[in-house]
Amino acid sequence: MQLRELRAFCEVVAEMxxxxxxRNLHYAQSSxxxxxRSLEDDLGAPLFDRGGRQIVLTKAGxxxxxxxxQMLRVADAAxxxxxxxAPHRPVRRTAA
Known part of the structure; x- marks a missing residue:
């Protein structure tokens, strides 16, 4: 489970x-x-029901x-x- 996967998951949930x-994450849709899919593989459960044009969170999702x-909030706070x-402060996105 990686933070970028969790960020993508939260963004998909926010936008459904x-x-x-x-588009919001500035990634290709395939990414x-x-x-x-990688997150689902790691967890061993589907996170979304992908039916037709609509997606719905599963119980696991x-x-x-x-x-x-919470993990994204903690990572962003850290x-x-x-x-x-640090002498140079890069700009950082906020948690989803």
């Missing part, structure tokens, strides 16, 4: 669209799809969502804390 999530959001001590 792989296409819009990819977002691959990140979600609903279970993961609050943890994914990044900001460390960056505040």
């Amino acid at each position: 669209s792989f296409t819009r999530a990819a 977002v799809t691959a990140q979600i 609903l279970s993961l969502l609050p943890y994914a959001r 990044y900001a804390e460390v960056a505040a001590t």
Whole structure:
């Protein structure tokens, strides 16, 4: 489980669209799809029901969502804390 996969997952949930999530993250749609598949493989469960034009979170996806959001918040806070001590402060996205 990687932070970029969790960020992609949260963005897909926020948009309920792989296409819009990819656009927001500045990734190719195939990259977002691959990140979600990798996350699903790691967890051993599908996170979305992909039926037709609509996607719906599965029970596993609903279970993961609050943890994914919390992990991203903690990672962003850690990044900001460390960056505040660095001479060059890069710009960082906020958690999903």
